[in-house]
Amino acid sequence: MIQLTAVGTVESPLTDRGSAPRQGDEGAPEAVIVLDQAVLPALDGVAPGDAILVLTWFHLARRDVLRVHPRGDVARPEQGVFSTRSPDRPNPIGLHRVEVVSIEGGRLGVRNLEAVDGTPVIDVKPVIGSDPNER
Amino acid sequence: MIQLTAVGTVESPLTDRGSAPRQGDEGAPEAVIVLDQAVLPALDGVAPGDAILVLTWFHLARRDVLRVHPRGDVARPEQGVFSTRSPDRPNPIGLHRVEVVSIEGGRLGVRNLEAVDGTPVIDVKPVIGSDPNER
Numbered sequence: 001m002i003q004l005t006a007v008g009t010v011e012s013p014l015t016d017r018g019s020a021p022r023q024g025d026e027g028a029p030e031a032v033i034v035l036d037q038a039v040l041p042a043l044d045g046v047a048p049g050d051a052i053l054v055l056t057w058f059h060l061a062r063r064d065v066l067r068v069h070p071r072g073d074v075a076r077p078e079q080g081v082f083s084t085r086s087p088d089r090p091n092p093i094g095l096h097r098v099e100v101v102s103i104e105g106g107r108l109g110v111r112n113l114e115a116v117d118g119t120p121v122i123d124v125k126p127v128i129g130s131d132p133n134e135r
Numbered sequence: 136m137i138q139l140t141a142v143g144t145v146e147s148p149l150t151d152r153g154s155a156p157r158q159g160d161e162g163a164p165e166a167v168i169v170l171d172q173a174v175l176p177a178l179d180g181v182a183p184g185d186a187i188l189v190l191t192w193f194h195l196a197r198r199d200v201l202r203v204h205p206r207g208d209v210a211r212p213e214q215g216v217f218s219t220r221s222p223d224r225p226n227p228i229g230l231h232r233v234e235v236v237s238i239e240g241g242r243l244g245v246r247n248l249e250a251v252d253g254t255p256v257i258d259v260k261p262v263i264g265s266d267p268n269e270r
Contacts, residue, residue, distance in 0.1 A: 041201040
């Protein structure tokens with residue numbers, strides 16, 4: 001068994017899965033990542049304007065789902081979740097490419113984060129390369 | 136507390152962190168991801184030739200490290216781990232972009248995986264976009 005610890009939480013106007021866009025560049029509002037004070041030294045080197053990868057824990061997801069209709073479209077045949085970005089999967093980790101718009105202490109304002117309010121944040125990584133679509 | 140479950144394990148000729156390249160395209164040998172039988176339905180839709188993202192759990196990493204010299208180079212000033220790809224971080228999740236070269240049952244042969252033998256695999260996701268450097 002592997003134990004994760006949240007390093008922060010998402011503050012967002014999105015409050016339920018139904019209203020969240022499926023990808024961050026499909027209309028996600030600005031959100032704030034509130035990092036725990038204990039991990040603030042880990043943020044040194046991240047600056048406004050940076051593109052970063054945010055890993056979240058989709059706490060509302062189902063972990064017993066192995067096959068889904070892509071994007072919830074029942075007209076499309078089911079696929080294995082490992083070939084989709086469905087939040088429902090054995091370990092519901094979200095991978096989001098976002099743009100940092102502001103940093104005030106442990107509050108990171110970000111653009112294009114398609115996660116609902118209260119979603120635990122588990123890691124932040126720099127983008128390597130320049131793929132605009134890496135979510 | 137969030138509990139992760141490994142969905143598979145890395146089989147690799149790399150056996151210690153010292154011999155592992157820092158990024159997958161810096162000389163990683165071919166490796167095999169051995170998925171648990173229970174999650175095989177999740178693999179439907181993944182095929183040889185695909186680029187996929189593999190999330191691993193760096194089980195040898197230190198979780199109490201918040202600042203590091205980038206790439207272990209002491210000549211470079213320390214930065215927060217959230218601005219680096221250091222395996223040492225509060226939640227040591229590895230993000231690897233690899234190419235699938237073969238699939239036999241639950242055994243995925245992959246190219247460019249810089250993880251040591253025995254590393255737990257926690258998720259597999261499709262690449263969205265075409266960034267060659269997303270690791």
